[in-house]
Amino acid sequence: xxxxxxxxxxxxxxxxxxxxxxxxxxxxxxxxxxxxxxxxxxxxxxxxxxxxxxxxxxxxxxxxxxxxxxxxxxxxxxxxxxxxxxxxxxxxxxxxxxxxxxxxxxxxxxxxxxxxxxxxxxxxxxxxxxxxxxxxxxxxxxxxxxxxxxxxxxxxxxxxxxxxxxxxxxxxxxxxxxxxxxxxxxxxxxxxxxxxxxxxxxxxxxxxxxxxxxxxxxxxxxxxxxxxxxxxxxxxxxxxxxxxxxxxxxxxxxxxxxxxxxxxxxxxxxxxxxxxxxxxxxxxxxxxxxxxxxxxxxxxxxxxxxxxxxxxxxxxxxxxxxxxxxxxxxxxxxxxxxxxxxxxxxxxxxxxxxxxxxxxxxxxxxxxxxxxxxxxxxxxxxxxxxxxxxxxxxxxxxxxxxxxxxxxxxxxxxxxxxxxxxxxxxxxxxxxxxxxxxxxxxxxxx
Amino acid sequence: xxxxxxxxxxxxxxxxxxxxxxxxxxxxxxxxxxxxxxxxxxxxxxxxxxxxxxxxxxxxxxxxxxxxxxxxxxxxxxxxxxxxxxxxxxxxxxxxxxxxxxxxxxxxxxxxxxxxxxxxxxxxxxxxxxxxxxxxxxxxxxxxxxxxxxxxxxxxxxxxxxxxxxxxxxxxxxxxxxxxxxxxxxxxxxxxxxxxxxxxxxxxxxxxxxxxxxxxxxxxxxxxxxxxxxxxxxxxxxxxxxxxxxxxxxxxxxxxxxxxxxxxxxxxxxxxxxxxxxxxxxxxxxxxxxxxxxxxxxxxxxxxxxxxxxxxxxxx
Numbered sequence: 157x158x159x160x161x162x163x164x165x166x167x168x169x170x171x172x173x174x175x176x177x178x179x180x181x182x183x184x185x186x187x188x189x190x191x192x193x194x195x196x197x198x199x200x201x202x203x204x205x206x207x208x209x210x211x212x213x214x215x216x217x218x219x220x221x222x223x224x225x226x227x228x229x230x231x232x233x234x235x236x237x238x239x240x241x242x243x244x245x246x247x248x249x250x251x252x253x254x255x256x257x258x259x260x261x262x263x264x265x266x267x268x269x270x271x272x273x274x275x276x277x278x279x280x281x282x283x284x285x286x287x288x289x290x291x292x293x294x295x296x297x298x299x300x301x302x303x304x305x306x307x308x309x310x311x312x313x314x315x316x317x318x319x320x321x322x323x324x325x326x327x328x329x330x331x332x333x334x335x336x337x338x339x340x341x342x343x344x345x346x347x348x349x350x351x352x353x354x355x356x357x358x359x360x361x362x363x364x365x366x367x368x369x370x371x372x373x374x375x376x377x378x379x380x381x382x383x384x385x386x387x388x389x390x391x392x393x394x395x396x397x398x399x400x401x402x403x404x405x406x407x408x409x410x411x412x413x414x415x416x417x418x419x420x421x422x423x424x425x426x427x428x429x430x431x432x433x434x435x436x437x438x439x440x441x442x443x444x445x446x447x448x449x450x451x452x453x454x455x456x457x458x459x460x461x462x463x464x465x466x467x468x469x470x471x472x473x474x475x476x477x478x479x480x481x482x483x484x485x486x487x488x489x490x491x492x493x494x495x496x497x498x499x500x501x502x503x504x505x506x507x508x509x510x511x512x513x514x515x516x517x518x519x520x521x522x523x524x525x526x527x528x529x530x531x532x533x534x535x536x537x538x539x540x541x542x543x544x545x546x547x548x549x550x551x552x553x554x555x556x557x558x559x560x561x562x563x564x565x566x567x568x569x570x571x572x573x574x575x576x577x578x579x580x581x582x583x584x585x586x587x588x589x590x591x592x593x594x595x596x597x598x599x600x601x602x
Numbered sequence: 603x604x605x606x607x608x609x610x611x612x613x614x615x616x617x618x619x620x621x622x623x624x625x626x627x628x629x630x631x632x633x634x635x636x637x638x639x640x641x642x643x644x645x646x647x648x649x650x651x652x653x654x655x656x657x658x659x660x661x662x663x664x665x666x667x668x669x670x671x672x673x674x675x676x677x678x679x680x681x682x683x684x685x686x687x688x689x690x691x692x693x694x695x696x697x698x699x700x701x702x703x704x705x706x707x708x709x710x711x712x713x714x715x716x717x718x719x720x721x722x723x724x725x726x727x728x729x730x731x732x733x734x735x736x737x738x739x740x741x742x743x744x745x746x747x748x749x750x751x752x753x754x755x756x757x758x759x760x761x762x763x764x765x766x767x768x769x770x771x772x773x774x775x776x777x778x779x780x781x782x783x784x785x786x787x788x789x790x791x792x793x794x795x796x797x798x799x800x801x802x803x804x805x806x807x808x809x810x811x812x813x814x815x816x817x818x819x820x821x822x823x824x825x826x827x828x829x830x831x832x833x834x835x836x837x838x839x840x841x842x843x844x845x846x847x848x849x850x851x852x853x854x855x856x857x858x859x860x861x862x863x864x865x866x867x868x869x870x871x872x873x874x875x876x877x878x879x880x881x882x883x884x885x886x887x888x889x890x891x892x893x894x895x896x897x898x899x900x901x902x903x904x905x906x907x908x909x910x911x912x913x914x915x916x917x918x
Contacts, residue, residue, distance in 0.1 A: 212855070214875055239855040241871040241878075248855060251761070255768035258855070314876065417874035419675065419882045426673070438876035446873055446880030449673040473876055509877050 194285045194487060202487035206231025209488045212239040212249065213264035213477070215313065217508030221501040225492055228500075232488055242266060246558055253278075253482060261483035262493055265310060266475040267301035268365065268557045271381070274309040275555040278481035282308040285490045290498050297471040297547035298513040302478075310476030311497040312513035314505075316436020317543035318369060318459045318472045321443070324532075325453040326355060326428045338401045338460045341432075345410040348431055356412035357405070358432050359421060362572045364564035365473060367398075370434070372470035372551050374398045374462050378586075379554045386554065387601045388590050390582040397462050399579040406571060406578060413572075422446040425454075434459055436472035437540035441509035444530045451529070456536040459543060469546040474513065511540065518544055556596060560589040661893075668692055668890040672883045692887040699869075699884055706858060707865035708891075711844060713776065714861055718783025719839035726786050726835050730793025731824055735801060748794075751787035757848050764852045778853035779861070783843050789835040796831035797824070833906040837899065844896055862892045 211222065211234055222234040237260070239245045246269055252258045265273060273279050287308045291299060298312035320335075327334055327344075330351035335341040345357035360366065371378060376394025380387040389395075405411050412430055414421050424430035426449045433439065443454060459469055477493045479486060495501045502514055506523070517523055518541045527533045554560050567588050571581035586602070593600040663680050669689040670678065678684035696704050733744060767778045801824050809819045825832075847863040854860060857868065866888045873880035 441877040
C-alpha cells in the first residue's frame with residue numbers, strides 16, 4: 157500500500173475513532189477502511205515474502221503455535237511478547253497507541269475489553285480479510301463478542317462457558333448435595349459452613365467479571381450498545397434475581413473473604429476451605445498446576461440454574477486476537493491470527509490445556525471423551541461443551557468495560573464490606589459507569 | 603530528611619581515648635553515658651523488639667517459604683518448615699524455568715544498577731561538589747529546581763517520560779531504563795550538603811596554592827573526603843534502581859530486557875490467567891535470590907558508610 161493511501165486510511169480510522177462513529181464510518185463496503193478486500197492470494201503472497209510481526213499475548217500455549225507457524229512459513233518471524241496480563245497489557249497498548257509507536261501487529265484482548273478498542277482506539281476490521289466465513293466455525297457466545305454489526309474486530313481464541321467446579325471430598329465429608337440451582341447453592345453454603353465453620357461455599361470479594369457472568373446467566377442484559385448510544389440498567393429482572401440470591405450469601409457471611417488468584421485462594425481450594433467455583437471452562441489447567449495437592453478431590457458439575465430444570469449458561473472470561481490499526485504487516489498478522497485461532501494452531505493449543513471456541517473441536521469425540529485425571533477421570537469436557545452450546549448470544553459489554561470493571565470494587569464492592577445492599581451497590585456501579593460514559597462522549601440512557 | 607548520612611557527617615569533636623574511627627560509633631555514646639542514664643528501659647527493649655520482629659518476620663517467611671514446593675506452600679504454615687525441603691530444587695528450577703530467563707533478568711538488573719545507579723552517583727558527586735564549592739550565576743535557580751525535583755515522585759513523571767522516550771524511539775530498549783535512572787535529585791542534594799560540610803574550602807585553597815588544577819583538586823582532595831557520602835548515595839541509588847518497578851513496567855515490553863522485579867511479577871501474574879501455570883514457589887525463591895545481593899551490598903558497604911569523616915578535622 158502506498159504510503160499516502162495508508163496515511164489517509166489511518167487518518168480516516170482516527171477520525172472514526174475520535175467521533176466514536178462506528179456506525180457512521182463502518183458498515184458501508186465502499187468507504188473508509190473497509191474498501192480493501194484482501195484475498196487469500198494476497199495473504200499467501202505476503203507469507204512468501206515474509207517479514208516480522210509482533211504479537212502481544214500472555215496466553216502460554218501461543219508459544220508453541222508461534223514456533224509451528226514459523227516452521228511452516230520460514231520467511232515469517234513471530235515475535236511473541238508477554239506485555240503483561242490483561243489490564244497491564246491494555247495500559248501498555250493504550251500508551252503505545254497514544255505514542256503511535258511500538259504498537260503490536262497482533263494483540264490478545266479479552267472479550268470484555270474488545271468493544272473499547274473496536275470503538276475508540278481503532279482495531280483493523282477483519283471482515284475484508286474474509287473472517288466472516290468463520291462465523292459458523294465458532295460457538296455463538298465468543299463469535300458474538302468479536303463482532304459489531306458487520307465488522308469483525310478479532311478472532312476468538314478461547315472461550316469460557318461456565319460450569320461449577322466443586323470439591324467432592326468436602327461435599328462427601330459433610331454429606332451435602334451438589335447444588336443444581338442457585339437456591340440449593342445457598343442451602344449448600346449454609347450446610348457446609350455449619351458443618352465446618354472453616355468451610356465456605358466459595359470466595360467472593362467482589363469481582364466484576366464474575367458478577368457480569370452471573371447476570372448474563374440470570375437473563376439480565378444491563379448494557380445495550382448502539383453506536384454511541386448506551387443504555388445501562390443494572391436493576392432489571394435478571395439483576396434482581398441475582399441480587400436477591402447473592403444477598404443471602406452476603407448477609408449470612410457465607411462467602412470466604414479471599415481475593416481470587418492469590419496464593420491464599422489457591423491454598424483454600426487445596427485444603428477444602430473453598431468448596432466450589434463457578435467459572436469458565438479454562439479453569440482445569442489452573443487447578444492442575446496451582447492446586448496439585450487436591451488432585452482427585454475436585455469434580456465438575458453444570459452451572460447451577462436460576463430456575464430449576466433450565467439449561468442457561470454464560471461466558472466467563474475468554475479472549476481474542478485482534479489487529480491494532482496502527483500495527484504493520486496486516487496480511488501476516490491476519491494469517492497468524494487465523495492459524496492460531498481457527499487453523500492448525502487450535503489443536504496445539506488444546507493439547508496445551510486451552511479451551512476452544514470452535515464448535516468442531518467442542519463437538520469432536522476426542523475432545524468430549526478426554527478423561528481428566530485431575531477430576532478423578534471425569535469427562536468434564538462434555539459438561540463444558542454443553543454449557544458452550546447453551547450460552548445466550550445477545551449479551552454485550554460496555555464499550556468502556558475495562559474502565560467500568562476497574563470501578564466495580566469502589567461501587568458495588570461496598571456491598572461486600574458494609575451493610576450496603578448489593579442492589580444498591582450495583583446501582584452505584586451503574587451511576588459511575590453512566591457518568592464516565594457521558595464524559596467520554598457517549599449518549600447514556602438509564 | 604532523616605537519612606543516616608545527614609546525621610553521620612555532623613562534625614563531632616572526638617574525645618580523647620575514643621576508639622579508632624572504623625569502630626562502630628554508635629556504641630561509644632552508650633558507654634560514656636551509661637552512668638547517667640538507666641542502663642535499660644524495658645519499654646524501649648520491648649518496642650525495639652517489636653520493630654525488629656516486624657522487620658524480620660517477612661524475611662523469615664520468605665526464607666522458610668523458599669524451601670517449600672508449590673503443594674507444600676498451600677499445605678503448611680507460612681512461618682515454619684513443611685515436611686519437604688525443596689530449597690535446592692527450587693533454586694535450580696528458578697534458574698532453568700522458561701529456558702533460564704531468570705539469569706537473563708538477573709544480568710539485566712545488574713546492568714541497570716551498574717549503569718544507572720553508578721552513573722547517577724557519579725553525576726550526583728560531580729554536581730554536588732560543583733554546587734557546594736563554586737559560585738556561579740543561577741545557583742539559586744538550580745537549588746530551586748533540585749528541591750522541586752526531590753518533591754516530584756518518579757512515578758508522576760513516568761508517563762511523560764514514556765512519551766518522550768517513545769518519541770525518540772528508545773522504548774523497549776535498555777536505555778529507556780538506564781537514562782532516567784541517571785538522574786537522582788535526592789542524591790545530588792545529599793552530595794551538595796555533604797560536600798559543603800566535608801570538604802574544607804581551606805583544603806582546596808591549599809591544594810590550589812600548591813599548584814593543583816581543578817580536576818586534580820577534585821580527584822585527589824575532594825573525592826577521598828566525599829567517600830562516605832558517595833557510598834551513601836550509591837546505596838540509595840542502588841536500592842532504588844534494584845527495586846525499580848514502575849519505570850521498566852511502562853518502558854519495556856520485551857521480557858528479554860526485564861529486570862528481576864518485572865520478571866518475577868510476570869511469573870506471579872501467570873497464576874492469574876486462564877491456562878497459566880501457578881509457580882508461587884519459584885516466585886518466592888526468585889524473590890529471596892533477588893534480595894540477597896542488596897543485603898550483601900548493605901553489609902559490605904556499611905563500614906565505609908559509617909567510617910569516620912574528615913569533616914571537622916580542620917579548625918575553621
